[in-house]
Amino acid sequence: MTDVLEVRGLGYALPGRGKGEEGRVLVEDVSFTVAAGETLVLLGRSGSGKTTTLKLINRLLEPGGGEVVVAGRSAAAVAPHRLRRGIGYVIQDVGLLPHMTVEQNVGLVPRLEGWAPDRIRERVHELLALVGLAPGQFAGRRPHELSGGQRQRVGVARALAVDPPLLLLDEPFGALDPITRAELQREFKGLEGRLGKAMVFVTHDVREGFQLGTRIGLMQGGRLVFLGTAEEFRRSTHPEVRAFLEAAA
């Protein structure tokens, strides 16, 4: 297995220094690798630096230190928008553009990449089918005409549009009701196996982490305090790991 994503000594502090929140360190010395076909779940409490870590990978935030290598190339050496087009990005709820139809949303990155309209259309329909949405029924709808679960399916389809080797998912199922959530988690589990992508999946839900993660990384105060398989996680004596396990029990 080759590493699609390599993160070494990643660090980030809020810009400015001194007073208040400025200069506060949000991510410190985070290192991990993710191989093709592998899903690394980043677990942690709110404010532990999970989301910040994702944004440092696709350079929505500029790392203050360390290095990110995506598909063998240093992320810092590529223009940010080029880098991001090669990384699927799924976020909670608001990720879809409200003024575009499902078809336009999913076909957005291919459009930015200058694909021919026919090819975009074909790809969009293929992806909608993949995430369990009948293209004929859903392609022309706008995001506000969809349920939360359908919106998240569209979000996943959009992230896959140009077949990027790496997917970043920021609590993609966080805003869903428990039943829809379980349904999407099951389907996502199936997709993981078929797609063979490298994924970083952020959540604060331990069970979701166990179900979907190949490995689990636990963040606390901006640091990666645990990195290992679900089995190792269960056996760990780290206090933050124990706190998460007890909360889920």
Add this chain to the structure above:
Amino acid sequence: MSLVRFYLSNSREVLGLLGQHVLLVLVSTAIAVAIGVPVGILLTRRPSWRRPVLGLANVFQTIPSLALFGFLIPLPLLGGIGARTAIVALVVYALLPIVRNTYTGIVGIDPAIREAGRGMGMTDGELLRLVELPLAASVILAGIRVATVVGVGTATIAAAIGAGGLGVYIFRGVAVVDDRLILAGALPAALLALAADGLLGLVERRFAWR
């Protein structure tokens, strides 16, 4: 009704003045959009310019329109007697609502949506064209609507500096103390403002998402 008789017997003149009026408003609003929307966009990129620029536009807004027309007359290039001076003044008045609404329309977009666009790999230009302008469109159009309606009213005063338009009847009516003449200019101007308001309101609603 005597007003109807007046229009029938002066139909050529009435239509001519109405045409001039519409043209004054159309040209000045178009120029104001061409200047105001880019300036508004620029302000979203350079937040520190917001206060001075909107402040300046505000100051222009407070100059009484008749005085502004008067000030412009002696100026070279922009001034003089006639439609050109009137258009310059109307542009000055139309700028504030357009700049302000462009700025607030774009700034008011949920930052998470903007971030989603950037996260997908949009360049700044693509973000503007595909996300910010479409989502701010209804707010920007509301600004254009206000500018147009105000422009229809202000353009009546343009007659004072020889730019024509429906104000010609109003000034003539005031001069000879003839209510019917004043009404002959004021009524179509009011209807024109209502029509512009309704029409642009319709366009605006087409761009309201959610």
